[in-house]
Amino acid sequence: MENSLSLTEENYIKAIFQIGTTPESNVSTNALADSLQTKPATVSDMIKKLSHKKLIFYEKYKGVTLSASGAKEALKIIRKHRLWEAFLVNHLNFKWDQVHEIAEQLEHIKSSELVNRLDDFLGNPTIDPHGDPIPDANGQVQLGPSKLLSEMTSYENGIIVGVKNEDPLLLQHLDKINIRLGLHIEVTEVNDFDQSMQVKLADLGTLFLSEKITSQILIAKNL
Amino acid sequence: MENSLSLTEENYIKAIFQIGTTPESNVSTNALADSLQTKPATVSDMIKKLSHKKLIFYEKYKGVTLSASGAKEALKIIRKHRLWEAFLVNHLNFKWDQVHEIAEQLEHIKSSELVNRLDDFLGNPTIDPHGDPIPDANGQVQLGPSKLLSEMTSYENGIIVGVKNEDPLLLQHLDKINIRLGLHIEVTEVNDFDQSMQVKLADLGTLFLSEKITSQILIAKNL
DNA sequence: TTAAATTTTTAGACTAATCTAAAAATTAAT
DNA sequence: ATTAATTTTTAGATTAGTCTAAAAATTTAA
Ligand SMILES: [Mn+2]
Ligand SMILES: [Mn+2]
Ligand SMILES: [Mn+2]
Ligand SMILES: [Mn+2]
Numbered sequence: 001m002e003n004s005l006s007l008t009e010e011n012y013i014k015a016i017f018q019i020g021t022t023p024e025s026n027v028s029t030n031a032l033a034d035s036l037q038t039k040p041a042t043v044s045d046m047i048k049k050l051s052h053k054k055l056i057f058y059e060k061y062k063g064v065t066l067s068a069s070g071a072k073e074a075l076k077i078i079r080k081h082r083l084w085e086a087f088l089v090n091h092l093n094f095k096w097d098q099v100h101e102i103a104e105q106l107e108h109i110k111s112s113e114l115v116n117r118l119d120d121f122l123g124n125p126t127i128d129p130h131g132d133p134i135p136d137a138n139g140q141v142q143l144g145p146s147k148l149l150s151e152m153t154s155y156e157n158g159i160i161v162g163v164k165n166e167d168p169l170l171l172q173h174l175d176k177i178n179i180r181l182g183l184h185i186e187v188t189e190v191n192d193f194d195q196s197m198q199v200k201l202a203d204l205g206t207l208f209l210s211e212k213i214t215s216q217i218l219i220a221k222n223l
Numbered sequence: 224m225e226n227s228l229s230l231t232e233e234n235y236i237k238a239i240f241q242i243g244t245t246p247e248s249n250v251s252t253n254a255l256a257d258s259l260q261t262k263p264a265t266v267s268d269m270i271k272k273l274s275h276k277k278l279i280f281y282e283k284y285k286g287v288t289l290s291a292s293g294a295k296e297a298l299k300i301i302r303k304h305r306l307w308e309a310f311l312v313n314h315l316n317f318k319w320d321q322v323h324e325i326a327e328q329l330e331h332i333k334s335s336e337l338v339n340r341l342d343d344f345l346g347n348p349t350i351d352p353h354g355d356p357i358p359d360a361n362g363q364v365q366l367g368p369s370k371l372l373s374e375m376t377s378y379e380n381g382i383i384v385g386v387k388n389e390d391p392l393l394l395q396h397l398d399k400i401n402i403r404l405g406l407h408i409e410v411t412e413v414n415d416f417d418q419s420m421q422v423k424l425a426d427l428g429t430l431f432l433s434e435k436i437t438s439q440i441l442i443a444k445n446l
Numbered sequence: 447t448t449a450a451a452t453t454t455t456t457a458g459a460c461t462a463a464t465c466t467a468a469a470a471a472t473t474a475a476t
Numbered sequence: 477a478t479t480a481a482t483t484t485t486t487a488g489a490t491t492a493g494t495c496t497a498a499a500a501a502t503t504t505a506a
Contacts, residue, residue, distance in 0.1 A: 455499080461492100463490100464491080464492105469487090475481085476477100476479075
């Protein structure tokens with residue numbers, strides 16, 4: 001048996017899951033090195049180990065994909081990360097831009113009993129503070145269809161359901177201009193030159209947004 | 224600067240704190256090896272490192288004591304451990320015999336902001352689920368005077384305020400015989416031969432307790 | 447379709463934490 | 477006060493994770 005991944009192995013598995021757009025898409029050594037802030041040589045070594053443990057499929061020079069058991073592990077880690085983020089924001093009054101780093105540590109705490117009790121304590125939330133879906137105990141995620149604000153055109157509208165990225169500076173900026181999850185939003189104008197947008201927010205009136213921001217905001221038709 | 228202890232260093236510092244009865248008493252290499260489930264040779268190496276970092280005072284063959292900064296670190300870890308135990312029992316409905324192992328992991332999460340918010344969320348408790356005092360943000364502990372039940376004699380009485388040890392089997396047994404923190408207890412008889420006792424508990428009537436148990440229960444005169 | 451650029455892997459080395467076996471120091475017993 | 481037992485330290489290895497530098501494979505461009 002000798003199961004149980006090391007903290008480092010968990011971080012690799014999670015990074016592979018998050019970089020791979022589809023479960024089949026191969027994740028490159030360099031992409032992994034970038035994401036994990038380490039060197040390609042280090043990644044090469046580690047993917048050999050993970051491959052040996054059957055957590056990933058690996059062909060030399062071809063990148064890696066997660067196996068079924070690898071994906072299951074990834075979802076467990078992501079579930080923990082997002083549940084802890086929900087706890088930090090909803091019960092300890094952290095702001096949404098302050099929780100990611102702490103959750104990076106908490107996601108490695110090993111106790112399925114703890115995760116499931118935390119889930120219940122939080123009321124079995126389906127999304128985390130950034131709008132990302134929280135996998136259930138079986139690793140199932142249900143997320144409604146959504147698209148990037150930057151992909152919408154004039155007169156299109158919907159509800160802000162998430163942000164693509166948890167960079168604290170982005171999140172703080174969104175706070176400052178009063179953009180938060182759940183708001184109704186309508187595109188009033190798109191500037192062809194730089195893809196900047198004018199939008200109308202429920203109550204809060206009109207706002208100009210650069211493409212740098214619109215490409216980070218997820219919109220759904222309704223809840 | 225380059226502060227921040229590794230998980231292993233934290234465990235050594237905490238063990239030294241908990242083994243040393245008084246802050247001055249030297250802790251031996253073997254005692255540390257026992258407590259940390261490692262080998263004396265390993266301990267010898269590590270105490271050299273901790274000594275170099277000025278967290279402990281060390282003289283070859285003479286054992287170690289914590290420096291002021293070492294003791295401060297130890298109290299920070301113990302504070303976290305006990306706050307998390309309180310969270311697990313009071314909010315996630317764990318039993319008092321189930322939380323120690325999980326707290327051993329949570330105590331290493333690094334974020335003073337998190338600890339202090341958790342403290343507030345819990346209502347700034349002064350004791351953990353086992354009756355152990357929780358140091359405040361400055362490392363101050365206030366614990367009333369208490370003594371072991373095994374040190375009491377006939378007709379002495381007081382309130383159960385803690386257990387010396389977090390062995391799940393002990394804690395489960397105490398649950399089974401309805402002994403819990405806060406109960407008033409009176410010694411009715413002490414058997415000279417084996418130090419077993421007859422005690423009277425508020426409401427719950429008379430109980431026989433072996434020395435093995437009475438030596439683990441802490442009693443105070445009143446809250 | 448060769449050559450250049452890029453990506454990936456290998457080789458060799460380092461640190462933290464651990465171990466076993468053996469040597470040295472201390473403590474306890476004759 | 478010697479000797480014996482115990483404790484502690486040193487010496488030498490091992491494993492996980494990391495690095496730099498160099499070699500090999502793949503991809504891109506001329
Ligand atoms: Mn996050
Ligand atoms: Mn999130
Ligand atoms: Mn504990
Ligand atoms: Mn405790």
